[in-house]
Amino acid sequence: MPDEELKQVRAFDIVGNIAVVKIPEKLLPKKQLIGQALMQVHHHVRTVLNQTTPVRGEFRTRKLEVIAGEPRTETTHREGGCSFKVDLAKVYFSPRLATERLRVTKQIKPGEVVTNLFAGVGCYSVLIAKHSEAIKIYSIDKNPAAVNYMRENTRINKVGARVVPILGDARDVVKTRLMGKADRVLMPLPELAREFFDVALLALKPEGGVVHFYDFGKEPELFGPSLEFVRAAAATKGKKVELLGSRAIRSYATRVYHIVLDLKIT
Secondary structure: OOHHHHOOOOOOEEEOOEEEEOOOHHHHHHHHHHHHHHHHHOOOOOEEEEEOOOOEOOOOEOOEEEEEEOOOOEEEEEEOOEEEEEEOOOOOOOHHHHHHHHHHHOOOOOOOEEEEOOOOOOHHHHHHHHHOOOOEEEEEEOOHHHHHHHHHHHHHOOOOOOEEEEEOOHHHHHHHHHOOOEOEEEEOOOOOOOOOHHHHHHHEOOOOEEEEEEEEEEOOEOOHHHHHHHHHHHHOOOOOEEEEEEEEEEEEEOOEEEEEEEEEEO
16 A cells, blocks of 8 residues: 555554454555454454444444454453453443543542443443452443443453442432442543533532543633533532542544543532
């Protein structure tokens, strides 16, 4: 392939032994060539998938086609000393959040109760159980496939005594089962964080706690609008917000970033 074509092939992800790439329309006639090249360079890769649609829908899934290797979408991904079984066609999973997952895990204090509003296949929850002394991690997701994998991942990593997988809408689950239980709440789904911030406040213990609030920030004010939102929303519930830290996790679009605010709520 000439250099001008190679430059059009965007960065790819490797999840377990599956590589996922987004091939531009002009290069689709060469998709098998690209897939074979990826397998030659990365010897442990057994399957190469081309992502043919954006991440979308209620469960944030995407359409994938096999362009090289074994015809499958399920794999086992290893991260932070843990193993995660995942089907990339049925659930959302990003290996690019590994650093962020570990960063949050290191903040957990002994004896904490953690509620994860959008737990997916359980990556945050399993890592927290494996590498901290949290006594309970409630892990909610409304995608049945994700919860099935979450249950499997808690078993694989032997953390079933502390990780509690729950199938359902986070708002309903918190209101009926988990109100006022958490020392810390995770909201690792920026698309829904503002809609569910009131749920995070309900999940915290009456004396308050910590919320990891994920959102999208635009340059030049990456964090200001998000911080203004959480402070105003918390004030309507009689709560105060202290910013413990902020971080741009990754680029999402032109001048738009996936960000996180670590918030102390009192």
